Amino acid sequence: MSRRLRTPLALAALAAGMVNLALIVQADDARPRSLVYLLIAIIGVSWSFVAAGLVAWSQRPDNRTGALMVAVGLAFALNGLRLVGTPLGFALWFLVAMLPAAALAHLIAVFPDGHPTTRLQRVFIVVNYTATVPLALVQLLLVAPAQLDCGSCPDGLLGIGGRRPYGEAVLAVSGLIEVALAVLLLWILVTRWRRASRLRRRSLAPVALVGIMLLVVYMFRQTLVVVVSRPAPFHVGFDLAILGLLMLWPLGFLAGLARTRLDRSAVGDLAIELGEALPPGRLEQVLARALHDPTVQLAYWLPDRQVFVDAEGRPVDLPAAGGDRAVTILHHDGDPVAALVHDAALGDEPEIVQAVAATGRLTIQNQRLQAEVRAQLEEVRASRARIVEFGDAERRRVERNLHDGAQQRLVNLSLALGIARSQVPTTSDGELTEALDEAAAELRLALAELRELARGIHPVILSEAGLGPALASLAERSPIPVTLAVASSDRLPARVEETAYYVASEALANAAKHAHASAVTITARRRGDGLVVEIGDDGVGGADPDGSGLRGLADRVAALDGHLQVSSPAGEGTCVIAELPCRS
Amino acid sequence: MRPTLLIVDDHAGFRSLARRLFSSGGFDVIGEAADGHSAVTAARRLRPDVVLLDIQLPDIDGFEVLTRLRDRSAGPAVVLTSTRDRTDYGERVDRSGAHGFIPKAELSGAAVLGVIGSGPMR
Numbered sequence: 286m287s288r289r290l291r292t293p294l295a296l297a298a299l300a301a302g303m304v305n306l307a308l309i310v311q312a313d314d315a316r317p318r319s320l321v322y323l324l325i326a327i328i329g330v331s332w333s334f335v336a337a338g339l340v341a342w343s344q345r346p347d348n349r350t351g352a353l354m355v356a357v358g359l360a361f362a363l364n365g366l367r368l369v370g371t372p373l374g375f376a377l378w379f380l381v382a383m384l385p386a387a388a389l390a391h392l393i394a395v396f397p398d399g400h401p402t403t404r405l406q407r408v409f410i411v412v413n414y415t416a417t418v419p420l421a422l423v424q425l426l427l428v429a430p431a432q433l434d435c436g437s438c439p440d441g442l443l444g445i446g447g448r449r450p451y452g453e454a455v456l457a458v459s460g461l462i463e464v465a466l467a468v469l470l471l472w473i474l475v476t477r478w479r480r481a482s483r484l485r486r487r488s489l490a491p492v493a494l495v496g497i498m499l500l501v502v503y504m505f506r507q508t509l510v511v512v513v514s515r516p517a518p519f520h521v522g523f524d525l526a527i528l529g530l531l532m533l534w535p536l537g538f539l540a541g542l543a544r545t546r547l548d549r550s551a552v553g554d555l556a557i558e559l560g561e562a563l564p565p566g567r568l569e570q571v572l573a574r575a576l577h578d579p580t581v582q583l584a585y586w587l588p589d590r591q592v593f594v595d596a597e598g599r600p601v602d603l604p605a606a607g608g609d610r611a612v613t614i615l616h617h618d619g620d621p622v623a624a625l626v627h628d629a630a631l632g633d634e635p636e637i638v639q640a641v642a643a644t645g646r647l648t649i650q651n652q653r654l655q656a657e658v659r660a661q662l663e664e665v666r667a668s669r670a671r672i673v674e675f676g677d678a679e680r681r682r683v684e685r686n687l688h689d690g691a692q693q694r695l696v697n698l699s700l701a702l703g704i705a706r707s708q709v710p711t712t713s714d715g716e717l718t719e720a721l722d723e724a725a726a727e728l729r730l731a732l733a734e735l736r737e738l739a740r741g742i743h744p745v746i747l748s749e750a751g752l753g754p755a756l757a758s759l760a761e762r763s764p765i766p767v768t769l770a771v772a773s774s775d776r777l778p779a780r781v782e783e784t785a786y787y788v789a790s791e792a793l794a795n796a797a798k799h800a801h802a803s804a805v806t807i808t809a810r811r812r813g814d815g816l817v818v819e820i821g822d823d824g825v826g827g828a829d830p831d832g833s834g835l836r837g838l839a840d841r842v843a844a845l846d847g848h849l850q851v852s853s854p855a856g857e858g859t860c861v862i863a864e865l866p867c868r869s
Numbered sequence: 870m871r872p873t874l875l876i877v878d879d880h881a882g883f884r885s886l887a888r889r890l891f892s893s894g895g896f897d898v899i900g901e902a903a904d905g906h907s908a909v910t911a912a913r914r915l916r917p918d919v920v921l922l923d924i925q926l927p928d929i930d931g932f933e934v935l936t937r938l939r940d941r942s943a944g945p946a947v948v949l950t951s952t953r954d955r956t957d958y959g960e961r962v963d964r965s966g967a968h969g970f971i972p973k974a975e976l977s978g979a980a981v982l983g984v985i986g987s988g989p990m991r
Contacts, residue, residue, distance in 0.1 A: 745953055750959030758956045
C-alpha cells in the first residue's frame with residue numbers, strides 16, 4: 286500500500302514544485318525580487334522534505350516519520366497558491382497557510398516514533414490542526430484585510446461578514462492559541478529530551494541541532510526587529526537563512542532515524558553473532574553493544590534454586606527498582622529465563638530491549654543451561670573444597686585433643702615416674718629401680734609413638750612454621766635420604782600448604798614402601814600465582830595413578846582447582862608433580 | 870645457692886608435678902603461671918633465674934612471652950618445653966633466643982641445669 290503511494294507522491298511534489306515555479310515566472314511583477322527568492326527557497330524546502338521523507342519511508346516503512354515528512358513537504362508546496370492572482374486563489378492560500386507549520390510541529394512532536402505515545406502529544410496534535418484550516422476559516426470570515434497587516438491582500442472574500450470588534454477578538458484568540466501551541470510543543474520536547482536514554486538522544490540530536498540553529502536565527506532576527514527596525518535589517522538574508530536551515534532539517538530527521546536504525550541493524554548484527562557459539566560472558570558484550578549500554582549484565586534464572594546467576598554460575602543480586610539500574614525479565618512460555626540488568630534510561634526503549642531479547646532468546650536459553658551446569662559444578666567444587674577443609678579442621682582438632690589429653694597425661698605420668706625414681710632410697714634393692722626405669726622407657730616409647738601418630742594426623746610444624754620447615758622435618762625423619770629445595774619462605778594459604786605437605790608426605794611414603802628408592806628429591810617453588818611441588822625418586826616406578834593413595838591425592842589437589850601429574854614408567858623411578866593455585 | 874625457677878604451663882597437674890620434680894632437683898621454685906600474660910607479669914615481679922616455659926599457652930604462645938621477656942635487659946634464662954618435639958617447631962626454637970628446649974617427658978633438674986649452663990642459643 287504505502288509502497289504504491291510513494292511514486293505518485295513524489296511525482297505530485299515534483300509537479301507542485303514545477304507549478305510553483307511556473308507561477309513565480311508568470312506572475313506579473315511588481316513583486317519585490319526578494320519575495321521571488323523566498324518562494325524559490327520554499328520550493329527547495331518542499332522538495333527537500335519530500336525527498337528525505339520518501340527515503341525515510343522506504344527505509345522504515347513501519348515508522349510514520351517518513352510519511353509525515355512527505356506531508357510537510359507537500360504542505361510547503363501549497364504556498365504557491367498565494368501567487369495565483371485571483372481572490373479565490375488567495376483565500377485558498379489563506380486557509381492552508383498554517384498547514385506547513387502545523388505539519389512540521391506534528392513531525393517534531395512525535396519524532397522519532399512517528400506516532401503519538403503520550404496523551405499530551407495526542408492533545409497537541411488535535412489542537413495543532415484545529416489552529417490551521419478551521420481557525421483560518423473563522424479569520425477569513427470575520428477579519429478585515431486591514432486588520433491583518435496585509436498590504437497586498439486582495440479585497441473581496443476577506444471579512445465578508447466581518448465587523449472590526451469580532452475581527453480583533455478572533456485575532457487575539459488566534460494569537461493565544463499559537464502561543465499555547467508553541468509552549469506545549471516546547472514542553473513536549475524538553476520532557477522528551479530529559480527522559481530520553483542515551484540511545485534516544487542519539488537520534489534526537491541531529492533534529493535538535495538544526496532546530497536550535499533555526500531558533501537562534503529566528504530569535505536574532507526578532508531581536509533586531511524590536512531593537513532596530515521593522516522589518517529587520519537584512520531581513521531577506523535572515524529569511525533565506527531560515528529557509529536554508531529548513532531545507533537542511535529533513536537531513537537531520539533522516540540522520541536521527543538512521544541512528545535508531547543503526548541500533549536495529551545492531552540487532553541484526555546480534556543475530557549474526559549469536560549464530561556462532563559464544564564463550565561465557567561474551568553474550569553480555571554483544572548485548573551491550575546492541576543496546577549501546579556498556580553496563581549491560583545478563584543473569585540467568587535457575588528454577589531449581591530460585592536464584593539468578595551469572596554466566597559462571599555465581600549467584601547475582603538484581604538491583605532494586607527505582608535506581609540507576611533497571612531490570613528487564615525475559616520470559617519463555619511465561620517462565621522467566623533471564624534478567625537483563627541495564628541502564629534505567631533504556632527503560633523507555635522497551636521495544637529495542639525486547640527486540641534484542643527476542644533475537645537472543647535461543648542463545649540466552651542455551652547460555653542459561655550452561656550457566657545452570659556451571660552453577661552445579663561450582664556448587665560441587667565448593668562442597669568438595671569444604672569437605673577437604675572440614676577434614677583438615679577435624680585433623681587439627683584431633684591432634685590438638687591428643688596433645689592436650691592423652692599426651693599431656695602420659696607426660697605427667699612420666700614426670701611422676703621420674704619423681705618416684707628420684708625418691709627411691711639408694712640403699713633399696715635394685716628391682717624397684719629397674720622396674721621404674723623399664724616403665725619410664727616404655728612410657729618414652731608410647732609417647733614417641735603417640736607423637737608420630739599425632740604428627741601423621743596433622744603436622745603442627747605446618748601451622749607453626751610453614752611449608753618449608755614442615756618439609757624439612759619430613760625429610761629429616763625420612764628413612765631414605767631426601768634432597769630438599771624450597772624456593773620460597775612465604776607463608777601460603779593453609780589449605781595450599783597442607784595439600785602440598787600431604788602430597789610430599791604420601792609420595793615420600795610410597796618411595797620408601799613400594800618403590801624401594803634410594804634417594805628422593807623434593808622441590809617446592811612458586812609459579813605465577815601458584816605453587817608447584819615435585820617429588821622424584823629413583824625407585825622401581827610402575828606406580829598406579831588410580832591406586833587409592835594417589836587417587837586420594839589427586840582428588841585433594843583437584844579440590845583446590847589444582848592438578849596432579851604422576852609419571853612412573855617401570856624401572857625409571859616415579860615423579861609426582863602437584864600444581865596448586867594459591868588464590869582464594 | 871639454688872637457682873630460682875618460674876614454671877609456666879596451662880595444666881595445673883603438670884605444674885604441681887614439675888614443682889615437685891624441680892624442688893627435689895636442685896631448684897628453688899618461686900612461682901607458677903598458667904598463661905602467657907601472667908607469665909610476663911610474674912617474671913618481672915619475681916625476677917627468677919630460670920623460666921620453664923611451655924610453648925603452647927592459651928593466650929600468647931611461649932615464643933611471644935620470650936620476646937617480651939627479652940625486651941628487658943638481664944632477663945632470666947628461659948628453657949622452652951612442650952609435649953611436642955622440638956622438630957615440630959622448625960627453626961622457631963633456634964631463633965627464639967631461649968637457652969634451650971627440653972621435651973616435657975625428658976624434663977629433670979639435671980637436664981635444665983645442663984641447658985642453662987651452656988648459655989643461650991645463637
